[in-house]
Amino acid sequence: MKVIILCGGQGTRIRDANELLPKPLLPIGERPMVWHIMKSYAAHGFTDFVLALGFKGWLIKEYFLNYRSMSADLRVSLGRHDAVEVLNRRGLEDWTVTLAETGEATMTGGRVASLRRYVGGDDLFMVTYGDGVSDVDIGKLVAFHRAHGKIATVTAVHPPGRFGELGIRDGLVREFNEKPQTTLGFINGGFMVFDARRVWDYLPDDDPGLVLEVEPLQGLAAAGELVAYEHHGFWQPMDTLREYTVLNNLWASGNAPWKTWND
Numbered sequence: 001m002k003v004i005i006l007c008g009g010q011g012t013r014i015r016d017a018n019e020l021l022p023k024p025l026l027p028i029g030e031r032p033m034v035w036h037i038m039k040s041y042a043a044h045g046f047t048d049f050v051l052a053l054g055f056k057g058w059l060i061k062e063y064f065l066n067y068r069s070m071s072a073d074l075r076v077s078l079g080r081h082d083a084v085e086v087l088n089r090r091g092l093e094d095w096t097v098t099l100a101e102t103g104e105a106t107m108t109g110g111r112v113a114s115l116r117r118y119v120g121g122d123d124l125f126m127v128t129y130g131d132g133v134s135d136v137d138i139g140k141l142v143a144f145h146r147a148h149g150k151i152a153t154v155t156a157v158h159p160p161g162r163f164g165e166l167g168i169r170d171g172l173v174r175e176f177n178e179k180p181q182t183t184l185g186f187i188n189g190g191f192m193v194f195d196a197r198r199v200w201d202y203l204p205d206d207d208p209g210l211v212l213e214v215e216p217l218q219g220l221a222a223a224g225e226l227v228a229y230e231h232h233g234f235w236q237p238m239d240t241l242r243e244y245t246v247l248n249n250l251w252a253s254g255n256a257p258w259k260t261w262n263d
Contacts, residue, residue, distance in 0.1 A: 001048065001142070002119045003041050005034060007130040008054020008102055008111055022056040024130035025063060026244060029251040032063065033238060034130050036258065042095065043261040044138040046126070050098040050118050052111040061099050068092060109210030113203040120196055127212075128190040133247070133258035134235040136191050141229050145193040148227050152199060152220050156228040157189035157235040173217075173226040186228065188213065189235045234258060 007024040024034035038049055053060055073087040098118055102111040112127055119125035124145065126138075136155055145153040148171070156168060168174065168186060202216040210216065220226035234257035238244050250256045 001046060001122055002050050002098075002125045003038075003046050003048065004050045004052055004112060004115055004119065004125060004127045005037060005130050006108055006111055006127065007034060007051045007060055008057065008104070008106065009131075010055045022059060023238065024051075025059055026238065028133075028238075028247050028256075033133070033247075034060070036133050037128065037130065038093075038095065039261050040133065040135075040258060041126075041138055042093065046138060047093075047095045049095060050100055050115055051130075052100055052102045052115060054102055054104045054106060054111070057099070057101060057104075064097050064099060103208055106208040107211045109203060109212035109214075109216050110208040112212055113200070113205040113207070113210060116200060116203075116205060120200070122196045125194055125196050127192045127194065129237075131239065132190050132235065132237040134189060134191060134231065135233045135257050135260055136189075136229075136231045136235070138191065141191060142193060144229050145227070150227045151195045151202075151223075151225040152217070153193040153227050153229050154217070155189045155191035155235075156186035156230045158185075158232070159187045159189065159235065159237075168228045168230075171227055172224055173221045173228050186230065188217070189231065191229075191231075 005024070007022065009023065024037075025032040027033075028036055034051070041047070041049070051060060068086065069084075071092050072089060075085040075087055077083040077085075100115055100118065102114050106114070124142070126142075134155070134157070141153065141155060150172075154173065156173075199216075199220075202219050203212075204210065217226060236243065236247060236258075238247055247256075251259075
């Protein structure tokens with residue numbers, strides 16, 4: 001099963017942390033945010049990733065193209081062939097990473113729709129944002145999705161109150177309200193699962209302005225096809241310099257709640 005990570009936004013609210021890097025590359029400790037997200041999925045056996053690139057996507061490409069060189073010991077022969085030998089595999093992940101250009105100005109729904117060619121052949125695919133970490137049990141999330149048989153599942157979390165609010169009754173998402181002024185209950189925390197055969201009716205591939213959190217998710221909610229997986233554990237976005245600092249302090253403490261993998 002493939003995991004789409006939305007990595008194309010401009011991250012204007014967090015420019016104080018770093019004006020040069022796209023948000024998914026901002027470091028938490030010594031590794032970028034997107035690596036932490038991927039490690040969370042890989043800890044549950046999901047290692048096939050599709051990164052939806054946009055703003056400064058070439059920097060994300062450079063990171064993964066150079067990943068082996070940055071993570072392993074190397075021996076370089078400076079003769080005619082400039083041969084490079086990898087001396088060990090320590091720190092090298094057994095991941096498949098598709099780096100897909102989805103347009104600098106494309107919105108979240110348009111990005112997912114444009115990736116149908118990479119994920120449409122499976123029965124399910126997952127989607128999450130490239131700027132948030134959690135200790136959600138992704139294996140249980142997928143099992144939950146398979147059990148209810150609806151088209152889509154979103155992970156519902158209790159957040160700070162500036163995100164899109166989910167109206168949940170009897171496990172179904174009855175309303176999806178994008179970023180209300182006050183939030184009383186759950187919000188969409190990402191970590192979504194979609195039926196790779198049926199969701200495309202809600203994700204037309206000819207609209208780069210399509211916002212996943214508006215027409216597609218609201219339409220699924222209205223049709224009774226959007227279910228909430230309630231997560232009461234850790235969830236933290238990285239939208240601001242303050243949140244970036246919080247995540248780095250947690251990592252430095254050695255007690256980062258989203259670190260569910262073994263080194």
